Amino acid sequence: MAEYPHRIQDVRVTPVAFRDPPLLNTVGVHEPFALRAIVEVVTDSGLSGLGETYGDAAHLARLHKAALQLTGVDVWHTQEVARRVAAVADTGAGGHGMSELASESFNAGRPRAASPSLRGDGMSGMVTGSRTADRVLSPFEVACLDIQGKAIGRPVSDLLGGAVRDRVDYSAYLFYKWAGHPGAEPDEWGAALDPDQLVAQARRIVDEYGFTAIKLKGGVFPPEQEVAAILALREEFPDHPLRIDPNGAWSVATSVRVGEELDGVIEYLEDPTTGIAGMARVARAVPMPLATNMCVVAFDQVRTAVEEDAVQVVLSDHHFWGGLNRSRVLASVCDTFGLGLSMHSNSHLGISLAAMTHLAAATPNLGYACDTHWPWKHAADDVVVPGALAFVRGAVAVPTGPGLGVALDRDALARLHEQYLSCGITERDDTGYYRRHATDFDPTPPRW
């Protein structure tokens, strides 16, 4: 069988916005709309592939700049795609490289730049720094794999060495939240501001999706209250693995105290404090593994983290590790260095869920249920044709059709793009939004 080239002829980058509840985290609260960018790659052979990534303005500018470089590249030559993206991703196009930061909590370039303790470029002093070229590359690489799969009639998981599981487990991602956005009616979820309300949220989400593991986004209330919430969850769900992630809100001493209090209760403690040095100090003192998507977010940070034994579990995320193949390399690196592997999530749509599911399916050493914000999204707010992805007993079946196994719904894309244009948000700003509620709010860690 002779195969002709599939050369990139056109790349479309469409920013979209979808409704998001007022989910609280340590730097503020989710705004009424979350932003994403949808990438479509079209070849001269008539095939098209999809990718999804952050939608912040500076990132969009880089995506557009990178897209212009890709004309003529064969979609099988993902290393050439990477080379071309890297050549333009780190220059110009906005300047403040971390406005679309890896961590959902630290996605807020402006407010943290405005914080007196941090530099004005939104980068310096931040606790995390994923590689700009990798963030820009990711949606293009995923789209190329989608096209490869369509070209050969194979699911993307086959292009990653083959699925080692046919269903991928996700976790119930609990958030403290307001009843509704300020000035709006309470949303369907209502408030979750104490342990009882959190347990109720967990019960609903677990009953609806069947999740078999539970994660709590912490760093919102004093640690004693969040410890109480975890203990209440343990009582209600005696068999669900539990995790808590305060996004670095705690001092080393506070982290150690919480770690001791939750001994035997949580499967891992995620980013209790900021920085590799602080995490290493906590790791030496607490009984459970530490996980991170903040202090190890790029390959050049792995070495120090390993040398310091600062983390025991890395939360991978193909959106900032440079796509699916580079995420598999991360998995191998974790395997090599005895690090556990889990998966991080930001608010996302169906293209990302499909990509995450293929990646997780083809990653043998993924040892934990993956994070997902999926339940917080309105079912109607997506850009893919419904039905390809469903949660059953907390897991998503790995699509077996060609490519990612999801199709773009152009009407839905147009609707979510209109929403992007009308919502008035161009950069995620959890802190600024929270400050409308509490003007003196200062998210600088450690908060406790």
Added chain:
Amino acid sequence: MAEYPHRIQDVRVTPVAFRDPPLLNTVGVHEPFALRAIVEVVTDSGLSGLGETYGDAAHLARLHKAALQLTGVDVWHTQEVARRVAAVADTGAGGHGMSELASESFNAGRPRAASPSLRGDGMSGMVTGSRTADRVLSPFEVACLDIQGKAIGRPVSDLLGGAVRDRVDYSAYLFYKWAGHPGAEPDEWGAALDPDQLVAQARRIVDEYGFTAIKLKGGVFPPEQEVAAILALREEFPDHPLRIDPNGAWSVATSVRVGEELDGVIEYLEDPTTGIAGMARVARAVPMPLATNMCVVAFDQVRTAVEEDAVQVVLSDHHFWGGLNRSRVLASVCDTFGLGLSMHSNSHLGISLAAMTHLAAATPNLGYACDTHWPWKHAADDVVVPGALAFVRGAVAVPTGPGLGVALDRDALARLHEQYLSCGITERDDTGYYRRHATDFDPTPPRW
């Protein structure tokens, strides 16, 4: 385009032998025939793929055992192939796991086992220990990629992210050698036992193949003579990067002295001494990078080597790193940890050369000309149809046809298999062969 599965229906493992000159190294001398195993994987869809690996008896037994496990696996599911191979590779089947050791010099299980300083199983006390499951997996993984490429009409390099170069540079691999095998006429190369003869060998090999880098297999004569040879090569070839590889024959002190003497002359010093601790001591004292294919030959050795800063360049080799995809992971690991990357060779045939060329082509951070024993092989001794691979200016053009781009010559395979059956060699034994010449020869390092 819908693609049907390509399930493994049959696997053939054929041991072959090909003529080999009396090339000297620190554990002895090459016997008159070198052994390889040729792996053919055939699918129920009628496609077939090729792999090539070591031909020692214990390794052959493992290959046969693994082959039986692969029936029904889709060739795209290389992770499932790896799982099945790993499940049987480390059990039974011979016992002494390293008879087909990674390093060509330490490929001699029996003689080293007979050395009083080493244990009787051929493993313990050895300076190297590649992973048995990875050595067994390699030819099957390569054959699966060959089939994948044929199925979709793409070269194997495309399955590895695409070639980043269309020609792969190899080095002129010089050996001290006897004029001919004992009892036989001098071979076409004649003796190389002093600097002048080595320079003449280099001149011939460089003129014939166009190599632009030169490697000397050392550890044969006292270091002063080998240093003199390198200096003579430098004089004759002022612009060729030079390397020397004594396979761990030197003490730390000797290694440091040689390193100082060759300051500014060689691009890297390969395995001057044995073990990560010794290499680390040498690395701290010499001005040039240290390279290895002996103390870092499996993923679980990378961490210590990095922590000790024992080596600066890893010589990858898909035959013992578990195939092409895992070798690309090694490349990424090296990139992550700031290690340089080169490529190791044993005596090999055309299937291996094709696989090495595709891998090297798709490895952006490969920074050195690859090793190859190719010039030491009789042109007539191969199992592939001639013409697909040629050296021009020291480089091999990356095959652009489907799969590996080489085809099996069944008559040649039968001839080399007959040669295997008649040659009387079933395990490589450089030391035993040398001892017929010098009965008291003891290769135990350090020799100087």
